[in-house]
Amino acid sequence: MSEGAVKKEERPRKFQAIRGTRDLLPPETALWSRVEQTAHEVFATFGFGEIRIPIFEQTELFARAVGGETDIVSKEMYTILDRSSENIWREVTDLYNVFPHPSGSPDYSDFIKRLMVFVERVDNALTSGEIPRTDANVAAFEKLKEMRRDAQSLLTNDVRPGPQWAGIINKLLSWPSTLGFEVNLSLRPEATASVCRAYIEHGMQQLPQPVKLYYMGPMFRRERPQKGRYRQFYQIGAEVLGGSDAPAIDAEVIEMVMTFFDRLELQGVQLDINSIGGRNCRPKYVELLRAELLKVRDKLGADSQRRIETNPLRVLDSKLESEQGIIATLPRIADHLCEECAAHYAAVKHQLEMRGVIYRENWRLVRGLDYYMRTTFEITAQGLGSQNAVCGGGRYDGLVELLGGPPTKGIGFAIGEDRLILSLQESGKAPAQQGRDVYIAWMGERAHATAIRAAKDLRKAGFSVELPPVEQKFGKALGQADKLGAKYALILGDNEVSEGLWTLKTLADGSQTKFTEPDLLEHLRKQRAL
């Protein structure tokens, strides 16, 4: 075998981005930045503050908040088993903090009571699956029970704290380093669960209510990739937590998204709204819907047939052509809202009208989870084909409580940033690539020093400057300036440097003018202002 052939075989493998993920490159990233900057600006005018939440959380958080039965949680999450006890089992650390007690008189009986509660919690968590039943976890639990026995023996023997406790206490003290439970962590498939977790964790209910937060960043779902659907995609969203559920809050949140889209000049924007009722009226409606669906069961597809049992509301989501005629005849929730929900819905519509927000009512817009209530909305835009939803949102008054927090009103939305960008590109709203303002064509050592200084001054004044690292012939330099889309070439050769007069060439028309350094800056500033 020749040497060349060996080399070829040994060439390292090339890597590609994982299916469903992609690199965002310039100039497209300039559009992403503009969209995000606009979100920061518009949301701030509505009094929202930015929250940055972790990329991964305990799987259980999503299972509870998004729903264990949903596709998102049951099939689409990226989950790993991680040995990270400290986050969930704060109690271990709290228990540990009882020792050594600075005042010298720790309350051992309190410690032991807390230990009992802790062991019970672990037991329950193993049963519910919150702590997965791995070998390591079962072994850790056995060890925990052994420690409970030791601690119990201290109580039952009724020994006063003294040297005889030392052995057992030393053993217990080594806990946090020896006892760790493996837990499931998942990459976030959405952000509302994390925002609610953060609201509870940081006691934000103590702040003036409502708390208005927005976020932006990547989410992860193992979906089948297609145009407008990725496995790593980006969302920009906001949540209003606490305070009241006044219809004006719903309307203002929607107004904010519409203002944002308006500022971006997004085309073909269509807002659909609906009310899905609340605890008083939705269960009755769902039962009615189920009864009606059972009557037409045979005419429905397999998915819808299954959903009659699991989640009848989801049948209304069906895009299946053959089911559309049947769905049109089903009872509509608007006719079955209780008095309070009907009044709330009417007021939201009135509030939207007061704000000049144009909407369409869509009785089939539903959300399957129990904690969603009353207002739901979805926004579509042009140029996106079948994946044309750019924003989904709604009220979720029960969620914070479901996650262990106080009763808290909540409403929010999530915008699919990838789709928003696609739509802007399709309608020609994407900004053209930003070329350099000035390309500095220099020749000679003295000119190089001047060029470096000129670049510094121009950049300080906010111009985009390309300073070639090595000397080039002027012809080549001008060609390069052209390729980079520069507006001007600043020509610096020996003559220019000794005369103190710099040549500025306008690349669009080839005209050349000589300037002193201050005049040049002044001239460029004026041109920029035009």
Ligand code: AMP
């Ligand atoms: P959801 O969190 O499912 O209510 O989605 C809110 C918005 O996020 C949708 O309207 C889409 O614009 C966007 N979105 C959801 N899933 C994906 C995905 N896999 N790829 C791209 N965008 C998505």
